[in-house]
Amino acid sequence: MGQVVMGQAEAFSDKLIALVGRQNVLLPGDDQEPYLVDWRGRYRGEAAAVVRPGSTEEVSRVVRLSYEAGVAIVPQGGNTGLCGAAIPSGDRPSIVVRLDRMRRIRAVSPLANTITVEAGCVLADIQAAAEAADRYFPLSLGAEGSCQIGGNIGTNAGGTAVLRYGPTRELVLGLEAVLPDGRIFNGLRALRKDNTGYDLKQLFIGAEGTLGIVTAAVLKLFARPRASALALVMLEGVAPALDLMGLLRGEVGDRIGSLEIMSRGQIQAIAETVPDTAIPFPLDAPWYLIVELTDTLAGVDLRLGLEAALGTALERGLVTDALIASSEAQAKAIWKVRHSVSEGNKRSGFVVSHDSAVPLDRQAAFVEGVERRILAAVPHARVVMHGHIGDGNIHVIALIDPARAADPAEAARMVRLINEAVDDETKAQTGAISAEHGIGQSNRARLARVTDPLELDLMRAIKGVLDPAGLMNPGKVFEPAAPAPRQ
Amino acid sequence: MGQVVMGQAEAFSDKLIALVGRQNVLLPGDDQEPYLVDWRGRYRGEAAAVVRPGSTEEVSRVVRLSYEAGVAIVPQGGNTGLCGAAIPSGDRPSIVVRLDRMRRIRAVSPLANTITVEAGCVLADIQAAAEAADRYFPLSLGAEGSCQIGGNIGTNAGGTAVLRYGPTRELVLGLEAVLPDGRIFNGLRALRKDNTGYDLKQLFIGAEGTLGIVTAAVLKLFARPRASALALVMLEGVAPALDLMGLLRGEVGDRIGSLEIMSRGQIQAIAETVPDTAIPFPLDAPWYLIVELTDTLAGVDLRLGLEAALGTALERGLVTDALIASSEAQAKAIWKVRHSVSEGNKRSGFVVSHDSAVPLDRQAAFVEGVERRILAAVPHARVVMHGHIGDGNIHVIALIDPARAADPAEAARMVRLINEAVDDETKAQTGAISAEHGIGQSNRARLARVTDPLELDLMRAIKGVLDPAGLMNPGKVFEPAAPAPRQ
Structure with missing residues (x-):
């Protein structure tokens, strides 16, 4: 430094x-x-x-x-x-x-379905402010109790509600940002339609702070989900999980809120290492799918459609067993398993985790191909997976016996081999190596390896024109072009 | 030239x-x-x-x-x-x-809810291809029988389904575009989550062809709406229409498909000039609102919630009368009125039309302020309005007696005065002078007048780096900076 x-x-x-x-x-x-x-x-x-x-x-x-x-x-x-x-x-x-000190919620409009917040607002506080106005802010992720909305916007955060509401980018109506030279971009508009030239706010969303500092935003609010139904489904593979998604669409239309898949190995890693997480179902299937349906009306019985779709799926052999949560407590116990994946993996060994997205109809091929490639490169790796199957985003995790990763050079070699295995399969399936976590420092070299050079050229060109001195969060996302001389 | x-x-x-x-x-x-x-x-x-x-x-x-x-x-x-x-x-x-010759629909995936199309595909053909796969592509606008998706993307087209599905920008998952120097940007990805650096495709959406030529796109598909209910509602003003929107949200959650408002003067202009459009309701209220509810399940009875909300609205005096369509034919007759606005205005005089968006909770103040300003500037103008009130997008139209506009210099003077009246009120209400039509040649000077110079600087900087010779659709959106010397 x-x-x-x-x-x-x-x-x-x-x-x-x-x-x-x-x-x-x-x-x-x-x-x-x-x-x-x-x-x-x-x-x-x-x-x-x-x-x-x-x-x-x-x-x-x-x-x-x-x-x-x-x-x-x-x-x-x-x-x-x-x-x-x-x-x-x-x-x-x-x-x-x-941005901690800038944590004011500037305005909430239940009529316009908007909330105006400063960048330092903690995500959970925004969720609570929306709820206090009988509205719903859907962005939800593990760190919501401490992450700040400015960071969520800067990284275009994903989470568990993308399937229904989109990533952070789609939740932002307007932005205020400080440019690399200190000028203030006043794009804090609460407009659902605005075709007055280039949509400049898009530049700052997901740019990881390399083009400026987001200081405030106008966000979309939604009607609150008031009814829900949840099932845990056991299946033989990813392909039948996608068939079940098709059946569900026929039965319940656009009411699918979450579709979270976990491999048996993923749940076993939790069962072995996280003592306070009970697994309230037998572990005799290779794949497990949490299905959550939601509706914005309280009076709607979603269990009927869920039972109908699961009944058909059982008849057709898409599903080997299914458990419909009969209480809020049971639903929470099932979500608890899902929320324990990071903890379980961390305790199960040296973790090499990934965040690929592929087109939905390539997911079945992806999970097979990626496991094959990882095991060919590092045969002793334990490959587990979980992900947002409705978004095409499957987290592939290689768990390594800590003893084998004790030597830093050997650990680095394995990480490189596993990264290449996952990146090559992701590219073969026309996917993206980062679906929601971003690039930062970790994935910069990987991005450079798999991305069309033209795209990196365009990114650098935009960076160069907004931040010619290269002072705004340097060393993130991509290697800079040679910096322009300062005046 | x-x-x-x-x-x-x-x-x-x-x-x-x-x-x-x-x-x-x-x-x-x-x-x-x-x-x-x-x-x-x-x-x-x-x-x-x-x-x-x-x-x-x-x-x-x-x-x-x-x-x-x-x-x-x-x-x-x-x-x-x-x-x-x-x-x-x-x-x-x-x-x-x-792009006419590039009209191939390359792929439809009902599982992934995506359709891959070439830029010359006519919008109606894409809608039909989606329907043939039991899916729904929601973009819908007057010109859908002849407009092409490349143009829709280049102008970030709006239309009647934005309230529920967003503008074109939100319907695009991936893009292919030819850059100003002929290089091909291969962003044709079918991914719902992709955080691998800057989201370059956003540059080409709504840029009106000034940064490159869109040649193909991957678009989102949705579950088809299978149930609907429609009402025509008579009200005293825009504020009660927004209160009714709040009531509807309580009764039917997120099932509001369209909320289209028309002033009495707007409907009168149609009644006077478009002989084949019958007005199937009395013209004794100042404002008229078309409410359409939709659901993706066929079995849902939306009339119940619609009747309940309208009943409450009548009791509270928000609404003076309401007509619930009892047949498909009646619903079509009501939509026919809405679809006749352009024709009716064109036949009613010299037309100065606008496309402002303001925050939803500013719409009532906007319609009053804008009429006052126009009449102060051009007292003989006839001001009529229609718009997408759920999006904050109200089209304000000044109709001028053709005899008064016969002198081109006088016509130009009136256009300038009316534009300034609308633009000043739009700016006062923190709105945008173009919600969905774009800038092109028509609105370039107006944009320059109302936009923060910093935003124009940023647009020009981006234009300058992607198209340094200024050859891609010059003279559109904004005045160029001095072109860089060609090498």
Whole structure:
């Protein structure tokens, strides 16, 4: 990591302190630690300062100051990301800009079905504010108690409600962002239709903070789901799970809320290592599917359609057994298993996890092909899977005996082989190597390996024109082109 | 209009003919007329050639040839646009590139709910192909029998199903496009989740052909609506219409398919001038709202919820009268009125029409403010309105006695005054001056007047990096920055 040259550094930090106050600037020597290490402990960076501006104008002034000083800027939300995108990684002095203090919900309109929030709002607080207005904000993911909406937007977060409501990109109506030179993009519009030129807000969604800092957003709200029904279904493979999805569509139309699949090995890993998670069903099938139906009307009985579809599926041999939750408690116990996958995998060995998406009708071929390729490359790997089968997003996880991964060089070799196996199969099935986690630092080299060079050229060209000095979250998503000379 | 210098022109057209065949090149002297005038007859251009490539590779070669010759390129779909975006307007030699020959539906996947189409496919043909696979493609608009999907994507078309399914942008999963230098962007992915860097396809959606030519797309399909109920509701204003929308949400959740409002003056204009459109209800209320509910299950009785909401609305005085369609024929007669608005307005005088969107909860203030401003500027104007009230998109139309608009200078003066009145009120209500029609040539000066200069800067910067020579549909959306020197 580069360091700000002594003297210059003091002048720079003094200016930061003048902008936002001493209590909102953590300098080297202060407790910067929580903001320089990602939550999985895989990435560590250095920062000339961790800065907590309190308003969009303060963000703008901090960015402008850094721009003029040639200091890189790393925007950070709740620091819950999986790919190291919020941790400094560049070869030049950096500051981390945290949005915590900007956590105001500016407006809720139940009539317009919109909520206007600052970037530092915690996702769960937005969900609660929507609910208080008898509305529903569907974005939902494991880290919702601490992740911030600015980070969700910057990474185009996915989660368990994408099948019905789309990824974060589709939930954003308007955005406010600070550009790399400190100018403020005022795109905070609450419009469902707007064809006045290029849709500039799209640039900032999913760009992982490389084109600017999201400071506020107008988000879509929806009618609350008021009825639901849930089943756990046992099946022989992914193909019959997709056939069941087709049957369900015929019976219940667009009421499918979640379709979450887990391989037997995935559930076994949980059963073996997470003692407080009971598995409330026998483990005698190779695949398990959680089906959740929802409706926005309370009076609708969704169990009827669910039973009809499952009955037909049993008759046709698509399904070997099925359990319809008869109580809220039973439904929660089933979801508990799904929510324990990360914990179970972490406790089961050295984890190499993936986040591929493929077209829905390629998923069956993908799961077979990817397991074959991984085992050919690393025969002792234990391959388990879980995923959002209605979105084509299957997480493939290779679990390695920790003893075999003790040597860092050997561990790195296995990671490389497994990554290549998964990436090659994903590419063969016309998929994407990151469905929802993003690129950050982790997947930059993998992206460069599988992506059409023309697409990387276009990304770099856009980066170059918005951030010619290359100061906004450098080293993330892709290797930069040679930076333009600063003026 | 500039002309290709004689000699050069012949060499250029010979090369075009060599690429796509003589029968697919219309030269000056051939019947270029249908492709050089927009369908409302407001814009006329000139073209060195109208070219009809038959494949993505041919589009690429044609674009490359034009790029090297410094000839501008105007992509044209069905030529049904309202803002002159598909007609040459630049100050340099141009070719029009039509996509008619690329009208293959490449694939339909009912399982993945996707359809892969070439840019020249007519929208109605895509709707039919979806229906043949027991699926639904929701994009629907007046020109659907002749508009092409490439144009729909290039203009981010809206229409009558946006409330439930979103604008075209939200219906596109993947895109293929030819860049201004002829390179092919292969973004034809059928993925619902893809976080592998910047979402480049967004650049081409709604850019009106200024950043490249869309040649193919993967589109989302949906479960077919199988049940519906329709009512025509009479009300005193826009505010009670929005209150009724709230009541409906409580009764039927997310089953609202369309909410189309018309002012009494709008319906009167139809009644006076379109003899084959019967008005099957009395004209004694100031506002009329078409409410259509839909469900993806055939067995659902939507009339119950509709009656309950309308009953409550009548009790509360939100609604003065309501007519629930008792047959398909009656529903069609009501929709016929809505579909006659353009015809009725055209026959009622000199038309100055607008396409504003405002936040939903600002619509009542907007309709009052905009009428007041127009009448203050042009007291004899007849102001009528119709629109998609669930999307915040109200079309404000000023009808002028043709005798008063006979003098072109006086007509231009009135148009300017009315545009300014509408644009100022739209801006005051934090809206957008174009919700769905786009900018093209018509609205370029208006956009420049109301838009934050920073946004225009960003648009020009992106244009500059993708199309440094400024050859791709020049003169549309915004005034270009000074073109970079060609190498």
